[in-house]
Amino acid sequence: MPFDSILIVDWSGGNDRGPRPKSDAIWACVAREGNADEPKYFRNRQLAEQWITSYLQSESHAGRRVLAGFDFSFGFPVGFGHALTGSDDPLALWDWLEQHVQDGPSANNRFDLAGQINSRFPGIGPFWGNGLRRDIPHLPRKGSERTCDIFPEKRAAEASAKGAFPIWQLSGAGAVGSQVIMGLPMLARLRRALDVSVWPFEKCTSSVVLAEIWPSLVASAIRDTMPEHAIKDAHQVRCIALALSVLPSADLQRLIDVDYTPEGTILGLNAPELLENAIKSSALTPPPLRNDCFAMPQGAHWTPVDIALDHLRDHLQPVTGTEQCALGECIGRLLAHDVTALRSHPPAPNSAVDGYALAGPAPDGPTNLPLVDGRSAAGQPYPGHVPAGHAIRILTGANMPAGTDTVILQEDVNASDSAIAFHGPLKRGANARTAGEDMKKGEVILTAGRKITPGDLGMLAAAGVGTVTVHKRLRVGILSTGDELCEPGETADVGQIFDANRPMLNATVAGWGYEVIDLGRAADKREPLTKILNSAAQQCDVIISSGGASAGDEDHMSALLQGTGSFALWRIAMKPGRPLALGMWENTPVIGLPGNPVAAMVCALIFARPALQRMAGGRWERTEGYLLPAAFEKSKKAGRREYLRARVQDGKVQIFPSEGSGRVSGLSWATGLVELSDEAQVITPGDQVYFLPFGNFAK
The missing domain is CATH 3.90.105.10 (Molybdopterin biosynthesis moea protein, domain 2)
Incomplete structure (x- = not known):
């Protein structure tokens, strides 16, 4: 009984709860195959019902089956439905309530209706818990005031579910009666609007199956997986939706296979351990990076590029769900x-050409075969069997008819309406594709x-x-720091420069396929920078900054990271871009790039790109380059790796005339980088050099 989607709803019997998400309200969550959407908050029942109806309709139209769970009782203790409606059908009670409940965002008649229902029975009750200031005839405020005892206090489900409250209670801690009175009319309307089966009252054959859930059945598992500061109602709908979406079909079938009862029951009551285990397994999320993940071995001073890259590869992990x-x-x-x-693929043996299908092989020499009536075409396979010694017309991509395994090209055949003639030999399987090849x-x-x-x-x-x-897409915040920066298009004062790094890095990171969050510019002051980092840590998976990555008086990014105990200043043995500041800010990794545009870009390509790929869940792969002849002369000393802005012309690599890391125009001129290894080298025209095209960094 597979389901494509799981919808779990935490209902409410109260009035509109306002625009800000809060507990004791309506929450819904959708999960598919172990992946949950963010829980949705609804301020009132009207908005929730509109969304639920629309969602279930769209899933049905898409051909997907949905198990929709609601956290209120689908039935009442035995005898109540018949006493109220004259029918033993529990769904007749849904329709009765739908006809009598009056509901709006800020007012409803649930307490008055409960009093009217009580008036039909001898004594006082069974409903209790008047939550209004005014008295309501026949509805006591306390359960101890009731005298009506013609119905059981609890359904069998509540009697066996430890801690479950009786359905008659309408207000106070644990009250479920109001949710039932205000929820069943909504379900009755869903039954009219959609192809719905109600578990366990009906066979679960429809595109939408409604089921009763009770989160407290697995309260400990939900509590153990709840993040700090999470809203419980939101967390528990997500937990149960996820758990049901990963539950093996046999286990889900076990939960559904219960005996019919007019009272209804709770999904999972017969085997709560299955839900508990599924919640624990589905709650696994990527752990945060270690606070010391960027720390190099003690004593490291100038770090070779390869050592730095290996360190990132070994210490980083996916950080997204x-x-x-x-x-x-x-x-x-x-x-x-x-x-x-x-x-x-292909799903069945088929023909690679237009021709005639037969049973191979065909011997050397002339061959004549009678034709079977009909043909096999793509999407229109021949339904019969081709007898031995016969052939059949077949078109490219058509399934091979039963009795055939070989195809002869139509160009190699003379054909009439009833026979073909050709010269062999013809190998068995010629011009035919096997299933699954x-x-x-x-x-x-x-x-x-x-x-x-x-x-x-x-x-x-x-x-x-x-x-x-x-x-999920990695969310990368891009931040520029420095008092000297101003926005392109503004008027720059004396001593100011336009911020080239942020638009350059925004576009680069977006080109890698990540969600870019532009964090703007931060002045060289710790208080505003702290506020920006605090906000960024709540909305970003990774933060990339440029400027302030060294250890000078105005390098406030480094200073702030130092205060977290996670700071690592990497002095990379490379040119350009020696300093890299790395650390954690509220469990969010921060990569501090140099401030000079060329150094920032080169460090982003060489270090940030593979690091982000790793944290985004991708493979750790070095960028592919090519050996090409140089069209330049260059002498370099041993001890550090160099990256030169370069481009290819007439099959040879040219380099930008200046190596200055502030010459941003060279990044526009270049189409890639030449990478010169750590050892000393003398490059002369015609020597092979390693060229890294910019386009390869985006693969």
């Missing part, structure tokens, strides 16, 4: 899990960490894959 992504929307995304073919069902076709390309989309589609699990 995962989500389901439709095939048409996942270009450039990073796979979180391996992808297996859902169908072999490209991809086999169940075969891994893409591995985790790969950035999805247009070619991948074609392969995934051919293998029947409609959605994949990808890492």
Whole structure:
């Protein structure tokens, strides 16, 4: 009984809760295959019902099945429904309540209706808990005031679920009665609007299955996985949605396979351990980076480029969660899990050419074969069996009919309406493709960490894959620091320069496929810089700054990171761009680049690119370059790696005339970098040099 989507709703019987998300309100969460959307907050029942109806309709129209769980009782203790409606059908009570409940964002008649229901029965009750200031006839404020005892206090489900409150309680801690009275009418309307089955009253055959849930059934697992400062109601709908979405089909079937009861029951009550284990396993999220992840071994001073890169590779890990992504929307995304073919490609043996299918091989010499009536065409396979010694007309891409395994080209055949003639020999299997020769069902076709390309989309589609699990897009904040900076287009004062780094880095990081958050410019003052970092840590997965990355008096970024106990100042043995400041700010990694534009760009390409790729969930891969002849002369000393702005002309590599890291025009002139290794070198025209095209950094 597979479900494509899980919807979990935490309902409320109260009035409008206002625009800001809060507890004791309405929360909903959708999960698919272990990936949950952000929980949605609804300030009142009207808005929630509109969204729920629209969501379920869209899923049904898309051909997806949904299990929708609601955290209130679907039935009442035995005898109540018949006494009120004259029917033993529990769904008749839903319709009755839908006809009698009056509901608005700021007022409803639930307490008055409960009093009217009580008046139908002898004594006082069964409902209690008048939550209004005014007295309501027949509705006591305390349960101890009731005298009506013709209905059980609890359903069988509540009696066996430790801590469950009776359905008759309308107000106070643990009250569920108001949720039921205000929730069942909404479910009744859903039944009229959609193809719905109600568990456990009906067979679960519809596109939408409604089920009763009770988060407190697995309260300890929810509590143990709840982040600090999280809203409990939001967290628990996400927990249960995730758990049900990852539950194996056999386990979910076990939860659903319960005996019919007119009282209804709680999903998972028969095996709560299955939900608990699923919650614990689905709650796994990427752990934060260690506070000392950037610390080099003690005594390190000038760090070679390769050592620095190896350190990042070994100490970084993915920092983003995962989500389901439709095939048409996942270009450039990073796979979180391996992808297996859902169908072999081709799914059946087929013809590679237009011709005639037969059972091979054909012997040397002239061959005549009678033709079977009909043909096999792509999308219109021949339904019958081709007898031995016969042939059949077949077109390119058509399934090979039963009894055939070989195709002869139509150009090699003389044909009439009833027979063909050709010269052999013809090998068995000629011009025919075998089933699964490209991809086999169940075969891994893409591995985790790969950035999805247009070619991948074609392969995934051919293998029947409609959605994949990808890492959520890495959110990268870009910040420039320095009193000397002003915005391009503004009037620059004496001593000011325009901020070239931020637009350059914004575009570079966006080109890598990440979500860029422009953090603006920060003056050389610690208090405003601290405020920017605090805000950035709440909305970014990584922060990249430029300027203030050294250890001078005005290098406030380095000073602030020093105060976190996570600061590492890497003096890289490279030119340009020696200082890199790295650290953690409220569990968010910070990469501090040099302030000079060329140094900032080179360090971003060489260090930030693979680091971000790793943290985004991708593979650690060095940028691919090419050996090409030099069109320049250059002498360098040993001890550091150098990167020269360069471009290719007439098959040879030219370099920009100046190596100054402030000459930003060289980045516009260049199409890539020449990388010169650490050892001493003398380059003369014609020598092979390693050229790294800028375009390869974006792959």
